Amino acid sequence: MKRVAILGATGSIGRQALEIVAANDDLDVCALAAGSQPLDGLAASFPDALTQVGGDLRDVLDASRPDLVLNAVVGFAGLPATLWALETGTDLALANKESLVAAGELALEAWERGGGRLLPVDSEHSAVFQCLEGRSAESVRSLVLTASGGPFRGRARTALEHVTPEDALAHPTWRMGPKITVDSATLANKGLELIEAHFLFGFAYDDIEVIVHPTSIVHAIVRFRDGAALAHLGYPDMRVPISYALTYPHRAPTPVPALDLAAGLTLEFEPPDLDAFPLLSLAREAGERGGTYPCVFNAANEVAVAAFLDGRLPFLGIADVVESALVDVDGRRARDLAELEEADADARRATENQLAAVWP
Numbered sequence: 232m233k234r235v236a237i238l239g240a241t242g243s244i245g246r247q248a249l250e251i252v253a254a255n256d257d258l259d260v261c262a263l264a265a266g267s268q269p270l271d272g273l274a275a276s277f278p279d280a281l282t283q284v285g286g287d288l289r290d291v292l293d294a295s296r297p298d299l300v301l302n303a304v305v306g307f308a309g310l311p312a313t314l315w316a317l318e319t320g321t322d323l324a325l326a327n328k329e330s331l332v333a334a335g336e337l338a339l340e341a342w343e344r345g346g347g348r349l350l351p352v353d354s355e356h357s358a359v360f361q362c363l364e365g366r367s368a369e370s371v372r373s374l375v376l377t378a379s380g381g382p383f384r385g386r387a388r389t390a391l392e393h394v395t396p397e398d399a400l401a402h403p404t405w406r407m408g409p410k411i412t413v414d415s416a417t418l419a420n421k422g423l424e425l426i427e428a429h430f431l432f433g434f435a436y437d438d439i440e441v442i443v444h445p446t447s448i449v450h451a452i453v454r455f456r457d458g459a460a461l462a463h464l465g466y467p468d469m470r471v472p473i474s475y476a477l478t479y480p481h482r483a484p485t486p487v488p489a490l491d492l493a494a495g496l497t498l499e500f501e502p503p504d505l506d507a508f509p510l511l512s513l514a515r516e517a518g519e520r521g522g523t524y525p526c527v528f529n530a531a532n533e534v535a536v537a538a539f540l541d542g543r544l545p546f547l548g549i550a551d552v553v554e555s556a557l558v559d560v561d562g563r564r565a566r567d568l569a570e571l572e573e574a575d576a577d578a579r580r581a582t583e584n585q586l587a588a589v590w591p
């Protein structure tokens with residue numbers, strides 16, 4: 232029996248994970264945590280699970296000592312739990328991409344010390360992980376992450392001036408929490424995923440491509456030096472990568488429809504429009520510069536997305552705000568968690584100040 236701690240249990244990923252656990256006799260929930268919503272309803276199905284709402288989620292991890300942590304908290308708030316799992320050598324199913332983007336090298340160092348498994352839950356990274364399994368690094372030429380393109384794919388930059396949060400939340404292929412849905416509309420999500428892939432798989436940014444694929448059937452492709460390219464296909468359904476991470480290495484049955492090939496699949500690809508969606512280039516640049524630039528990118532983006540959802544910032548303002556934040560900082564490498572938290576807090580303060588000055 233694998234004892235799983237589900238952090239972010241009230242969210243989109245958390246709820247789907249609970250569905251997977253409930254249907255699998257080899258999995259049990261030993262801890263449930265959320266940010267502010269009560270857990271009573273969810274906890275009723277898992278009477279032995281410890282629960283925690285808000286506060287430092289390392290407390291419920293210390294108390295429950297899980298075999299595997301599913302980190303499905305949204306945003307930088309997920310960082311302490313990611314580091315806890317990596318440092319203690321507890322297997323980590325990671326949905327919370329922001330923590331790996333922000334903590335980068337600190338997280339990798341903790342992972343090396345801890346020695347547990349780091350299993351990606353993001354569908355693209357789960358796909359890359361599966362295509363890479365058993366291959367030598369030198370046989371790989373590049374990774375290709377696919378992006379649906381979000382609800383505004385095909386629109387020119389000028390056509391994005393007046394889009395609303397409601398428009399941005401209408402994602403064409405995935406049903407997700409509000410922050411990642413807006414990130415998908417701006418392509419910041421793909422930028423975060425690019426940095427996440429760099430840290431997870433150890434490839435240089437030049438060797439990680441992003442391609443738009445509107446139907447989200449192909450989740451990622453790995454190109455090999457002999458000219459072969461392996462792709463991972465499936466309908467867009469997060470229960471597949473969640474189940475893979477929770478049941479690794481056994482690949483348990485999951486109640487999702489098989490691809491209907493005879494019905495015809497549309498597999499179209501196109502390059503991302505970096506003029507309309509500059510956050511993808513900004514993320515790549517932040518990743519390549521290294522240090523705390525990815526942390527600052529993430530912090531400014533979190534503040535800007537919250538302001539957009541609150542109606543305080545126009546859609547195109549999200550990229551403007553993030554770009555300014557990256558100019559304002561020195562991006563020096565954080566030597567420890569305290570320095571990283573300081574870089575994150577500084578970037579949030581600078582972004583809030585900029586919002587107050589330009590969009591009061």
Ligand SMILES: NC(=O)c1ccc[n+]([C@@H]2O[C@H](COP(=O)([O-])OP(=O)(O)OC[C@H]3O[C@@H](n4cnc5c(N)ncnc54)[C@H](OP(=O)(O)O)[C@@H]3O)[C@@H](O)[C@H]2O)c1
Pocket residue numbers: 238239240241242243244245264265266267268269285286288302303304305306308326327328329352353354405406407408409410411469
């Ligand atoms: N949804 C997807 O399909 C998908 C796909 C790939 C990756 N991801 C990644 O998975 C993560 C979760 O996404 P989501 O779509 O599931 O988000 P979501 O639906 O908004 O859920 C977020 C969860 O995080 C919890 N939370 C927020 N702030 C917290 C805090 N300070 N401390 C503890 N818990 C906190 C929330 O609790 P409350 O409800 O109490 O606020 C909620 O349970 C994100 O990093 C996202 O990028 C999601």
